[in-house]
Structure formats: structure tokens, C-alpha cells
Amino acid sequence: MKTYSISEVAKELNLTVYTLRYYDKEGLMPFVERADSGTRLFKESDIDALKIIECLKSTGMPIKEIKNFIDWCSDGDSTLQQRYDMFMERKASVEAQIEELKKTMELIEHKCSYYKTALDAGTEDIHKNDKIEITN
Amino acid sequence: MKTYSISEVAKELNLTVYTLRYYDKEGLMPFVERADSGTRLFKESDIDALKIIECLKSTGMPIKEIKNFIDWCSDGDSTLQQRYDMFMERKASVEAQIEELKKTMELIEHKCSYYKTALDAGTEDIHKNDKIEITN
DNA sequence: TTAATCCTTATAGTTAACTCTAGGTCAAGT
DNA sequence: ACTTGACCTAGAGTTAACTATAAGGATTAA
Numbered sequence: 572m573k574t575y576s577i578s579e580v581a582k583e584l585n586l587t588v589y590t591l592r593y594y595d596k597e598g599l600m601p602f603v604e605r606a607d608s609g610t611r612l613f614k615e616s617d618i619d620a621l622k623i624i625e626c627l628k629s630t631g632m633p634i635k636e637i638k639n640f641i642d643w644c645s646d647g648d649s650t651l652q653q654r655y656d657m658f659m660e661r662k663a664s665v666e667a668q669i670e671e672l673k674k675t676m677e678l679i680e681h682k683c684s685y686y687k688t689a690l691d692a693g694t695e696d697i698h699k700n701d702k703i704e705i706t707n
Numbered sequence: 708m709k710t711y712s713i714s715e716v717a718k719e720l721n722l723t724v725y726t727l728r729y730y731d732k733e734g735l736m737p738f739v740e741r742a743d744s745g746t747r748l749f750k751e752s753d754i755d756a757l758k759i760i761e762c763l764k765s766t767g768m769p770i771k772e773i774k775n776f777i778d779w780c781s782d783g784d785s786t787l788q789q790r791y792d793m794f795m796e797r798k799a800s801v802e803a804q805i806e807e808l809k810k811t812m813e814l815i816e817h818k819c820s821y822y823k824t825a826l827d828a829g830t831e832d833i834h835k836n837d838k839i840e841i842t843n
Numbered sequence: 844t845t846a847a848t849c850c851t852t853a854t855a856g857t858t859a860a861c862t863c864t865a866g867g868t869c870a871a872g873t
Numbered sequence: 874a875c876t877t878g879a880c881c882t883a884g885a886g887t888t889a890a891c892t893a894t895a896a897g898g899a900t901t902a903a
Contacts, residue, residue, distance in 0.1 A: 746899080
């Protein structure tokens with residue numbers, strides 16, 4: 572079975588080897604096997620697992636919580652409920668984040684047009700007596 | 708003109724007084740005036756400015772870059788272009804973040820249904836010979 | 844007037860997530 | 874045989890963004 576070195580995996584996932592070793596030290600990769608020399612041998616499935624880890628990370632989940640999930644995975648079927656609950660919670664969190672960003676977007680777009688107008692006029696004074704909306 | 712104390716502002720913005728003082732120290736609030744005693748006196752407009760700061764923060768902008776923006780604001784019309792560019796860049800960044808989260812959401816939802824199925828079956832083995840899609 | 848409750852500054856400590864260095868091993872190429 | 878370069882660990886250092894503490898000043902309430 573083909574395996575990959577840590578630098579190959581780092582390149583593939585756009586991480587550094589430092590980061591991967593750090594994840595390993597934090598217990599995120601108990602599944603990665605080693606050569607007799609100690610060198611990590613990443614299987615295709617290990618890379619897939621790392622992609623899940625990156626996915627969880629991109630939801631803002633801290634590494635310690637991701638480790639819980641990894642531990643649950645090792646524990647087998649008795650933790651299916653926890654893992655399901657965790658992903659449902661992640662789903663809710665990501666939904667909330669998207670909503671938050673959409674709200675942020677509205678304000679940002681308002682600012683874009685505010686500055687566009689000011690830029691065209693050459694001065695911010697053009698907005699001096701705007702009706703009081705949210706805030707410019 | 709009515710003013711607000713640091714703790715009132717903290718409550719209003721869901722921040723701590725520590726955080727507000729930290730922002731001040733980092734140069735994010737040069738506009739806040741002081742009483743003779745040194746106590747900060749926040750105006751309504753200061754709170755509005757802090758809301759913009761919070762908005763930029765929620766786009767993932769680091770405090771040092773937000774400070775640049777605040778400095779530009781103090782510099783007046785000569786920095787209109789920079790400020791416009793900054794908000795356009797923020798807009799692009801937020802759009803990208805939303806896209807990223809939507810991709811993340813797909814994987815999370817896939818995992819939710821994966822674990823729902825496993826949970827109903829009582830075992831993850833139910834997925835043992837799933838066709839190789841992305842990754843389960 | 845005295846106690847409580849604000850406020851202030853300066854500075855130290857914390858936490859997460861890296862990021863790097865030092866010192867060493869190992870396998871391949873010349 | 875030896876050099877090069879990729880791998881390893883342990884542990885130190887970095888950075889951002891707080892978060893807290895200490896020591897003291899001002900304002901209010903009894």
C-alpha cells in the first residue's frame with residue numbers, strides 16, 4: 572500500500588511539516604503508522620482523516636475538541652451518538668457563522684458605497700448631512 | 708451631550724472593559740475624550756465607531772490593520788482611496804469566507820447523515836462498503 | 844467620614860496555534 | 874566513504890488577542 576511522507580502530505584494539504592507534527596503531538600493523528608526508523612508513513616485514508624480535521628478546524632473548532640472526536644473515533648460504535656451530536660452542533664455553528672458574515676457583508680457593502688460616493692466627490696463632507704441610519 | 712462609561716459601553720457591545728482598554732492601548736480609539744480625572748467619556752458616535760471596529764474584526768481583520776484604518780480616518784480626505792480599497796478588499800474576503808463555509812457545510816452535512824445512518828443501525832459497519840466518494 | 848464602587852495606568856500572565864532550533868538518525872547518490 | 878537532504882524528538886520562542894492584578898484616584902450613599 573502506497574504511503575506518503577510528511578512533506579508530501581504537508582504540500583497536499585497546504586500545511587507545514589511543523590503543523591502536522593504539532594497536530595500529531597496534540598493527538599490528532601494516532602492512526603498514522605511509522606517505519607522502523609520512526610518516520611511517519613501516511614496512508615491515503617490518513618490524508619482523508621486530515622481533511623476532516625481541516626474541515627472541523629475551518630468551522631473554528633479548537634484542536635482540543637477535535638482531539639475528542641478523534642478519540643471517539645478510536646473508541647468505536649459506543650461513541651456514535653457523541654459524534655453525531657458533534658456534527659449537528661458544528662452544522663448549527665456554521666449556519667450561525669454564515670448568517671453573521673452575511674450581516675457583516677451588509678455593513679461592508681454600505682461602507683463601500685459610502686466611500687465610493689466620497690471618492691467621486693473628493694471629500695467625505697458629501698455625507699455630512701446624511702439622515703441618521705445605522706452608521707456610516 | 709450624553710456620554711457613557713467604559714462599563715456601559717462594554718455591556719452594550721458585549722465586550723469586557725479589559726478588551727476596550729486594550730483596544731484603546733492599541734490605538735483603535737483615539738477619538739474617545741476624557742474627563743479631567745482621566746475617565747473615558749464615550750459619545751454615541753464613539754460607540755458607532757466601535758461597531759465598525761467590531762464589524763471589521765468579525766471579518767477576521769487583525770487589530771493592527773484596523774488601526775491603519777482608524778489612522779486613515781483621522782488623516783481625512785487624502786486617505787479616501789485607501790479606505791475604499793480596504794472595504795472592497797474586506798468585501799472580497801467575506802465573500803470568500805462565506806464560500807468556504809458553504810463548502811465546509813456540505814462535508815458537515817454529509818457527516819451528519821453518515822452518523823445518523825450509523826446510529827440507526829447501531830454500528831458504523833453499515834458504511835463498510837460504501838462506494839468511495841470524497842471521504843466519509 | 845468612611846466604605847463601596849466606579850474609574851485609571853502599568854505591567855504581568857494566559858491561551859491557542861503554531862513556528863523554529865538543536866541535535867541526532869537514516870537512506871540515497873557520487 | 875562521505876556528503877546531502879529528508880526524517881525524527883524535545884523543547885524553546887512567537888504572535889495575537891485578550892485577561893487579570895496591583896496600586897491608586899474620584900464619586901456617591903449612608
